Amino acid sequence: MDFTKLKAALAVLSKAELGAPLVIVMVLAMLILPLPAFVLDLFFTFNIAFSLIILLVVVYTLKPLEFASFPTVILLATILRLALNVASTRIVLIEGHKGGDAAGKVIEAFGAFVIGGNFAVGLVVFAILIIINFMVVTKGAGRIAEVGARFTLDAMPGKQMAIDADLNAGLLTQDEARERRAEVATEADFYGSMDGASKFVRGDAIAGIIILFVNMIGGLAIGVLQHDLSFADAGKIYVLLSIGDGLVAQIPSLLLSVASALVVTKVGSSGENIGQQVTAQLFANPKALTVTAAVIGALGIIPGMPNMVFIILASVLAGSAYLIEKRHKEAELVAIDYPQEQIQNLAAPETKELGWDDVMPVDVVGLEVGYRLIPLVDKNQGGQLMVRIKGVRKKLSQELGFLIPSVHIRDNLDLSPTAYRISLMGVTVGEAEIMPDMDMAINPGRVFGTLKGNACKDPAFGLDAVWIEPNQKDHAQTLGYTVVDPGTVVATHLSHLLQSHAHELFGYEEAHKILDNLAKSAPKLVEDLVPKTLPLGVVVKVLQNLLQEHVPIRDMRSIVETLAEYGLRSQDPDILTSAVRAALGRLIIHEISGMQNELPVITLDHELEQLLHKSLQTAGESGVGVEPGLAEQMHTSLQESMQKMEMEGQTAVLLVSSYIRPWLSRFVRHSIPGLHVLAYNEIPADRQIKVVSTVGRRT
Incomplete structure (x- = not known):
């Protein structure tokens, strides 16, 4: 068988x-x-x-x-x-x-x-x-x-x-x-x-x-x-x-x-079943039980009523209200104990002589939080912010091409209990206040209603937002809002600042690490570049220039090959940066427009471009020789052209000659964020250009 x-x-x-x-x-x-x-x-x-x-x-x-x-x-x-x-x-x-x-x-x-x-x-x-x-x-x-x-x-x-x-x-x-x-x-x-x-x-x-x-x-x-x-x-x-x-x-x-x-x-998914959810929310406020006990007790003393039943029930309700109120006060005392202990530790007398070990090095990236935000960063209390910050560092490191430094997180009793502060090299670059028990509903630009809550601004991008209760999340998303929790707000703000200041995070140590990694696969190429062709300081400056203009440095092989070729002709970091940008043109265009064959651009009138060219030749790349009135008119025209392209769903790109591109890039970097300034030689041969507007000199 x-x-x-x-x-x-x-x-x-x-x-x-x-x-x-x-x-x-x-x-x-x-x-x-x-x-x-x-x-x-x-x-x-x-x-x-x-x-x-x-x-x-x-x-x-x-x-x-x-x-x-x-x-x-x-x-x-x-x-x-x-x-x-x-x-x-x-x-x-x-x-x-x-x-x-x-x-x-x-x-x-x-x-x-x-x-x-x-x-x-x-x-x-x-x-x-x-x-x-x-x-x-x-x-x-x-x-x-x-x-x-x-x-x-x-x-x-x-x-x-x-x-x-x-x-x-x-x-x-x-x-x-x-x-x-x-x-x-x-x-x-x-x-x-x-x-x-x-x-x-x-x-x-x-x-x-x-x-x-x-x-x-x-x-x-x-x-x-x-x-x-x-x-x-x-x-x-x-x-x-x-x-x-x-x-x-x-x-x-x-x-x-x-x-x-x-x-x-059933509303929400807070990790509680229906019985726990109803009990926690129905009997969370002792005032409701106290008022109910008073009303039932008043009815119990009316002649003709079943007095004993009413009085027993009123006593039970009053006792329950007292116990709930007592439990709330004990929870508040526990929450306050932590900052008091920190204050006592700070006030402890000094017991040893000062030494160089007491001079703390400056944190490259620091995050300070108020005491009410400590649960967000404490894993023992279910905080997920540490994990999210690690994810931010990993994503930015892969996108930019170098390792983002670790974020040093500590509490700061000088801050507001719900505030946080982000610093780079010990200097504050961003701070905001959040509500740890609520969600932020961000208005992405088009919503279909209003929400009840505390109006605020998204700290990362300055968008209009509202702090709402977690049980309003589904309703807010239905109206078109993007709803994020407090940890995500902090992580997104940190990500935006790290990306904006990436060039400040990159230094000699990071350059050494990148070149050492490249040397494993192309040792001769790295050996011929540093120090035979260029000193390391020039290479660092070129890479910082690229990062400042939001150009990733992932393709280090192409960057080093270009520097090795043009380094024999010039050691000017700006000239070398322009050469590297031309070599990375395909990557730059892909970051801007993806796989689209046609690239909509803004150009300068020929007379205006020639005028800027002569002014820069006369005054140098500082641009001091450009007439202030002309600069203001050009700034206004570029803003109008950019807004027009954004309303049509297009990424704003200004296309100019390679000589004036560095000055124009610095000119619009802070005043017109989001406008990409490219040179003609940075456009790959297989991409077509569509001129949507031309900025000319106004008389």
Whole structure:
């Protein structure tokens, strides 16, 4: 006997893949085959237990996507319940004349014990369940699911933009960004499915009403016409059985409706299940409990009221408010303890003589934070800022071509508790205040509404923004805002400043490291350049010039080859920088316009270009010889041309001769940020130029 095949077959049978086919076979059996009363009791009990399991799973789920199969589960539970209705209807109509237990003990129990054997009471109870289920829970859940699906789909572009922004800032890896995008798509699919699944729950409630009346009318007809029962006896048997059958089906249906409502009404994904979320938010404010206790206590002293009940409840509420208030004060004291300890440490007397070790070296890159921002950088408190800063350094190092120095982070009690400060070489280059418990909603330029919160400016780019509560995030993204957490705000600000000051971070040590790495693959090339052709100081200055003009130095082979060629003719860093820029023209253009074949540009009028050329020849590259009025008019014209190109969705590029390009680049660097100044010899031969405007001398 082949035991290998037997083991494989048993392994297949033991897998969960057979669950769905077995359910389908079970449903078909209930629809087609007459079931014994005991089996029907078993299925009814399973149906109640299954619905209760679904409800409890929903209650303990932290976020809706953890139960992404919920719409499918709703469909399966609804089909199972409808199949049970068919099976129970068959046995009630066929065996009902034999007595109350002919259709099973469960139906008899619900018909006799739950409603006391009184079909009038049963009809009222059943009607109440139907009203609760159909008119309240199911209708409300269906509306919320519909609105949630629409808002989730509307918010998808904003969420995708936020993911792309984090990826570009180095806060996410490619794999993390891919997971985020998949989560956004799954969320949209989930709420779309919930919108449809709510229709199953609503239809199930309607079907319960119809099935009840069909069973009663059919039972009365069969009892009177086929089994020769009196109308009263037939009513007593079949009406009670029909009501019991309806109640057995409606209770699981109500549980499933409540589960659906809980899923679609849960807001946020704060790591808390529904019970924890409701408890934390409902009883977080002791004032509400105190006022409620006072009102209930006042009602309790009114004559004629059940005084003892009211007073006991008021006492419980007042005690709860006192305990919650006490817990809040203890938490505040713990939060304040940290800065007080720091102050004591700073005030400790000096116990040793000063030495050179006490002269601390200047941090190349420093980040100082107020004491309320310490949790953002403390891994033990769940802070993710350290990880994000590491991602920023890694991304910038790969993009720029040299290793970005480490960021030294420390707390500073002189700062505001919610402020941070970024420094380079010990000099502050940026500072701002953030709200550690809120999110920043940034207006990217086009939004479709306003938000309630504290207005502010994005510290990195100066965009209008609003500090909002975390539970407003989805709504803000729906309106077109880009929502980021406080850690992302700090990391993005740091990334922007490091990129803007990259040339200041690059020095002799970094140049040595780059040349040593290149020497591993091209030793002769590096040996011939430094120090035979150029001193290291000139090479460093050229690389700093490139970084200052936002040109990456990743392609060190091309840079060194160009320097080795032109270094024999001149050692002027500006001339060598122009030569290297021409060699890196393809890279520069790709950074600006990507793979587009046509490059829209702004040019200078021929007379103006000649005038600038002569002025620079006379006064040198300082540009002192350029007339101030002419410089102001040219500045205004360049700003207008740049704004026109940006409104058309184009990157602004000014194309001039190589001789005046360095001066013009310095001229617009700080006054017109975002305007790229290129020389004609930097345009690759396979790229076409489209002149969109010409700046001329104004008279």
